Amino acid sequence: MHYIGIDIGSTASKVSVLDDEELKLNFVMPTGWSSVETSNIIRKRLEKEGIDIEKARIVATGYGRVSVPYAHKTVTEITCHGKGAYFLTGSHMTTVIDIGGQDTKVITVEEGKVTSFIMNDKCAAGTGRFLELMANTLGVSLNDMCQMALKGRDISITSMCTVFAESEVISLIGRGAKREDIARGVLNSIIGRIKTLLNKQGIKGEIYLTGGLCELDPFIELLSKSLNQRVSTSSLARYAGSIGGALMARNIV
Amino acid sequence: MGDYRDMWKNLGMDLEKHDVLCEALPQAFGDIYLSQENRPDAMNYFNYALAEVHGARIQEIQEEKNNGKKVIGTFCVFVPDEVILAAGAVGVGLCSGSQFWIADGEKVLPRNLCPLVKAFVGAKVSRTCPYFQSCDMIVGETTCDGKKKAYEIMEEYVPVHIMELPQMKREKNYEEWQDEIKLFIKKMEELTGNKITVERLRETIDLCNRKRRALKRLYDLRKNIPSPISGLDALLVSQIAFMDDIERFIEKTNELCDELEDRVKTPNANGMKRIMITGTPMAVPNWKLHSIIEGLGAEVVVEETCTGTRYFENEVSSEGDTIDDLVRNLADRYMNINCACFTPNRGRIDDILRYAEEYDVDGVIYYNLSFCHTYAIEYGKVEKALKEKNIPLLNIETDYSEEDAGQIKTRVEAFLEMI
Numbered sequence: 205m206h207y208i209g210i211d212i213g214s215t216a217s218k219v220s221v222l223d224d225e226e227l228k229l230n231f232v233m234p235t236g237w238s239s240v241e242t243s244n245i246i247r248k249r250l251e252k253e254g255i256d257i258e259k260a261r262i263v264a265t266g267y268g269r270v271s272v273p274y275a276h277k278t279v280t281e282i283t284c285h286g287k288g289a290y291f292l293t294g295s296h297m298t299t300v301i302d303i304g305g306q307d308t309k310v311i312t313v314e315e316g317k318v319t320s321f322i323m324n325d326k327c328a329a330g331t332g333r334f335l336e337l338m339a340n341t342l343g344v345s346l347n348d349m350c351q352m353a354l355k356g357r358d359i360s361i362t363s364m365c366t367v368f369a370e371s372e373v374i375s376l377i378g379r380g381a382k383r384e385d386i387a388r389g390v391l392n393s394i395i396g397r398i399k400t401l402l403n404k405q406g407i408k409g410e411i412y413l414t415g416g417l418c419e420l421d422p423f424i425e426l427l428s429k430s431l432n433q434r435v436s437t438s439s440l441a442r443y444a445g446s447i448g449g450a451l452m453a454r455n456i457v
Numbered sequence: 458m459g460d461y462r463d464m465w466k467n468l469g470m471d472l473e474k475h476d477v478l479c480e481a482l483p484q485a486f487g488d489i490y491l492s493q494e495n496r497p498d499a500m501n502y503f504n505y506a507l508a509e510v511h512g513a514r515i516q517e518i519q520e521e522k523n524n525g526k527k528v529i530g531t532f533c534v535f536v537p538d539e540v541i542l543a544a545g546a547v548g549v550g551l552c553s554g555s556q557f558w559i560a561d562g563e564k565v566l567p568r569n570l571c572p573l574v575k576a577f578v579g580a581k582v583s584r585t586c587p588y589f590q591s592c593d594m595i596v597g598e599t600t601c602d603g604k605k606k607a608y609e610i611m612e613e614y615v616p617v618h619i620m621e622l623p624q625m626k627r628e629k630n631y632e633e634w635q636d637e638i639k640l641f642i643k644k645m646e647e648l649t650g651n652k653i654t655v656e657r658l659r660e661t662i663d664l665c666n667r668k669r670r671a672l673k674r675l676y677d678l679r680k681n682i683p684s685p686i687s688g689l690d691a692l693l694v695s696q697i698a699f700m701d702d703i704e705r706f707i708e709k710t711n712e713l714c715d716e717l718e719d720r721v722k723t724p725n726a727n728g729m730k731r732i733m734i735t736g737t738p739m740a741v742p743n744w745k746l747h748s749i750i751e752g753l754g755a756e757v758v759v760e761e762t763c764t765g766t767r768y769f770e771n772e773v774s775s776e777g778d779t780i781d782d783l784v785r786n787l788a789d790r791y792m793n794i795n796c797a798c799f800t801p802n803r804g805r806i807d808d809i810l811r812y813a814e815e816y817d818v819d820g821v822i823y824y825n826l827s828f829c830h831t832y833a834i835e836y837g838k839v840e841k842a843l844k845e846k847n848i849p850l851l852n853i854e855t856d857y858s859e860e861d862a863g864q865i866k867t868r869v870e871a872f873l874e875m876i
Contacts, residue, residue, distance in 0.1 A: 269862065305862070317874045323868060350759075418834035 205259040205384030209282060209288075209449025211244060212239050212268030215332060219246055220446035221255060222454065229253060243412045244408050247274060252330060254324030255395050259455040263449040267306070272456035276456050282321050282382055284448030288410050290316035291447055292440055297409030301435070302444070303417050305332045308398060310405045324407045324424055330397030337366060338390040341373050342383055349387045356388030369393065391423060397431045402431070413437040415446035461512045464519060468590035475585045476478075479511065482742060483766050493687055497720070499713035502689050502837045506697045510741070514700060517586040521547050522591065527649050530592040532577065533600055534763045534794060535622050535639060537787050539773065541596075542703070543653045543663040544645035550587045551595065553577040554743030556857040558585070564611055571828045572856040573740060574603040581614050589615070597639070598622045600798045601831065624799055628790060635781075635788040642780070658783050662775045671710040674770035678717045679758045680816050683727045685720035686713075688734075688757025689747045694739040695764045699733055718847055719731050729794060730755040730873055731817060735809050735839065736824035737832050738763035743857060746824055749866050755873050759816040761809055762824070767794050770808075797831035803836070806842045813848050820849040820876040822869070827856045842852025849876045 206228070211218040214233060221229040231249065234241050245265075248255060257274060262381055264275035265284040270280075281302075289300045300311040308330050309319040324330050339349040359381070363369040369390075376386050402411075411433055417423055418441035428435045440447070465472055486507060502805065510713030518528055529541045530551040543546040555776035567856065580586035589595075597608035597619045608617050620637045623630035642653050675694060680684055694713065698706055732755050735745065739762065747757050772792050774786040795805035813821065821843060825832050836852055844848045851872040855861055 215482060267867065280867050280871040282867070283874045318871070321875070323864070405717060 206255050206451035207450045208250065208255070208260050209267075209284065209446035209451070209453060210243065210264045210272055210275065211284065211443075211445035211449060212261065212264065212266040212271060212286055213281075213416075214241060214267050215336075216442075217242050217246065217266070217268070218446040220450045221250070221251070221253075221260075222447075222450040223443070225438075227447065228452075229255075229444070231441065235268065238269035240273075240387050241352045243267070243272040246272075253288065254445050260284060261278075261453040263453040264457070265449045276453070278343065279449060279452050281445045283308060283318055284452065285414055286311050286446045286451040287310070287312055287316060287451045288413055288444030288446070288448030290440075292311075292314050292444060293410065293412055293436070293437060296408055297400070298412050299405070299407050299409060300444070301402070301411060301413050301415075303398070303415040304334050304396075305414070305416070307331055308401065309355035310398075310401045312405065314408075320405065322401055324401060326398065327365060329364055329369065330394050330401075334366050334369070334394060335390065335417070337370060338373060338387075341370055342377075342386060344387075347420060348418045350391065350426075353385045353387040353391045353426065354388070354422045356384035359385050359389040360411050361389045361393040377450050391426055392430075395427055398427065399430065407431075407433070407449070411435045412441070413443045416442055419421060424452065459512055460803060461516065462713060464516060465511075465587060466539075468515075468587055469584060470587060470590055472582045474583055474655050475511075478555070479583055481557065485742060485744075486774045489744050490693065493689065493751075497686060497691060497713060499699050499709070499716045500693075502709045502712070503690070503697055507693065507741070509533060510697075510700065511587050514665075514702075515591065516545055517689055517702065518549070518588075518591050527593040529645075530589060530595040532595070532604060533596050534768050535599045535600065535791055535796070535873070536596050536620060537641070537660060537791060539661040539665050540638065540641050540653065541643055543658045543665065544591075544642075544649045545651045546645065546649055549592070549741075551577055551580070551588055551592075552664070552699070552738060552740035553580045553586070554696075554770065554857065555580075555742035557802040558583065559857060560819045561585075566607065566785070569828055571601070571603050571826050572602075573680050573736075573738065573829075575828055576740075576857065578607050578610060581611060587786060594618055596620060596725045599624075600796060603828070612839070622798070623792075626799060631788050631792050633794050635784050639780075642784070653780070655778065655780055655783065656703075657837070658780065662773045662783065662786070664703060666772040667707050668698065669772055671707045671714070672698065674714045675710060675717070676759065676766065676769070678714060678721065681724065682723040682731070683724065683729060684731070684819060685717040686757055687751055688732070688760075689744060689751055692739060692744065692747050692760065692764065694729060695737070695768065698768070699741075699764075718766050725754075728797060728870055730819045730876060731758045732756065733759045733761060733809070733816060734765070734823045734824050735761040735817040735821055737826040737829050739790075739824070740764065744855060745855070745857070745859075745862065746822070746865070749862065749869055750822065753866070753870050754871075759812050761805070761812055763796070766808070767796065767856055797835045802835060806838060810842060810846060813843075813846070818848070820851065822872070823850060823852045825852065825854040827854055 207222040251303045264272035269278040298313045302309045308324045418437040527546040558576040558579030561583035562575030594616045773790040
């Protein structure tokens with residue numbers, strides 16, 4: 205029997221497959237403009253991998269969770285990230301930071317169960333989308349921007365809003381500020397937002413980063429430094445939501 | 458709805474714009490209310506009252522005006538209806554819950570302001586609310602900075618009387634509120650030409666107490682597991698209470714309660730999570746949070762808000778032989794409302810904890826209209842108190858727009874998965 209978690213995020217869609225023993229498969233693809241279209245492509249891909257969709261148990265999560273017609277159940281990404289992070293860390297007490305395309309969440313997970321959570325307000329500041337936009341403005345890749353930031357001086361981007369922050373970056377470029385410094389400012393800005401959420405929520409146990417930024421080592425380094433606490437993650441952490449979904453699919457009778 | 462165009466025209470309304478508002482409401486009401494299953498039959502009256510909210514009820518009010526009665530608009534549960542009624546006037550609640558009015562409100566107000574204030578100002582400025590257009594005077598109160606300053610703008614459109622609500626609950630503040638009520642009595646006597654006698658005031662105290670009792674009875678019935686009425690329906694009853702004829706409202710609410718009493722004799726366990734909402738008011742047609750929560754299969758069983766318990770809790774004593782005695786009774790009851798405009802406001806936390814137990818709730822959702830600072834700040838105290846009792850809490854800050862409905866749905870859904 206296969207248990208499948210499908211996490212349709214605002215930017216990327218993640219899929220994880222479990223059997224009764226272990227994690228068998230993970231893949232990611234851009235969500236694109238239509239979640240329904242994306243869920244069809246996922247279905248084909250799963251069939252190509254030799255998975256019998258008809259026999260599998262499927263949980264959909266993420267903002268596009270209602271657009272997966274072949275899912276048996278939908279669960280919010282908050283619960284799924286909690287389950288997924290517990291599976292990946294195995295620790296009794298974890299504070300999960302999930303930086304998504306359109307929102308950032310801090311989730312307290314105790315024994316695999318979400319005990320409280322907090323999300324940023326309805327705006328893109330402090331999200332993955334913010335970083336992507338800023339990298340674009342600087343004309344570099346996300347990874348390069350993070351590398352640059354390590355070499356930069358601390359400057360602050362003061363605008364709370366993504367749109368205004370972008371014009372602030374443009375005027376910094378205009379004034380001839382070094383790209384490294386601006387990159388550092390961009391990262392400081394998002395880290396500041398995360399810190400605010402963490403302070404509100406309170407840190408319990410280890411901090412674990414999930415979501416699309418989990419493989420950006422320079423970002424994790426700066427985040428750990430700023431929090432005075434090591435932030436752990438793994439290359440599978442981007443799949444925390446879909447893994448959590450697959451785990452929950454095991455409970456479907 | 459009948460043809461009320463001539464009446465609206467006579468009220469000086471912007472008919473074209475008002476048509477746009479009238480078109481949107483039946484669709485929303487149908488989707489949110491009429492689609493509910495197993496509604497009490499007695500809700501038919503409240504469906505009717507809502508459908509005719511700008512029609513038949515306004516016609517009644519016009520008839521009263523033709524008979525020489527004055528119409529008084531209010532915005533807050535602190536303004537004593539007893540005084541308005543004792544002067545032989547009609548009172549209507551003018552708080553506005555529609556996104557429709559925001560754009561017009563923003564013509565004269567800053568954007569970063571509470572949607573309730575923007576909406577009631579927009580309703581007046583755009584001449585699309587027949588209640589507003591019917592008012593001979595509006596009564597403001599100093600509960601929040603936004604409203605306080607908005608009344609200065611209102612003054613350009615309609616006579617305004619402001620009651621200065623104290624912001625602390627010391628003995629001297631109770632006395633100050635008594636003085637304010639006396640000034641209000643004087644103002645109402647001048648406006649209507651009617652003397653407010655001890656007998657008349659005692660009668661209207663009894664009348665308003667009967668209204669409170671009917672609402673309390675409805676809320677007490679919601680303590681049953683499962684609640685015999687949806688949170689959406691109970692909210693609608695509360696909202697209608699602010700504009701309906703009082704005697705009829707009491708009768709219809711009691712009829713509803715009779716039916717609900719029959720229902721609770723044969724409870725059908727539904728396993729739904731029971732939710733308390735606490736925070737800022739939900740004026741008609743603001744059904745946003747209730748419809749999200751109940752759409753996800755949970756039930757709202759109590760609202761600790763101005764469109765909930767704060768409106769009907771505690772009665773006014775009718776003991777006493779003089780106007781001064783009755784005014785003291787009024788002040789004692791109204792000053793006991795636990796609004797976040799007071800400092801400190803420990804009473805509200807006690808209320809929330811008591812309701813959590815009485816209504817046997819599984820979780821609390823803190824409802825904060827955007828830019829309502831007093832409630833937003835008080836969240837911290839409420840959070841701490843609920844954490845100590847291990848009662849799960851979710852904070853939702855939102856306005857009247859539908860833009861964030863998806864995000865709120867995700868939060869509420871995750872909250873329900875968690876508790």
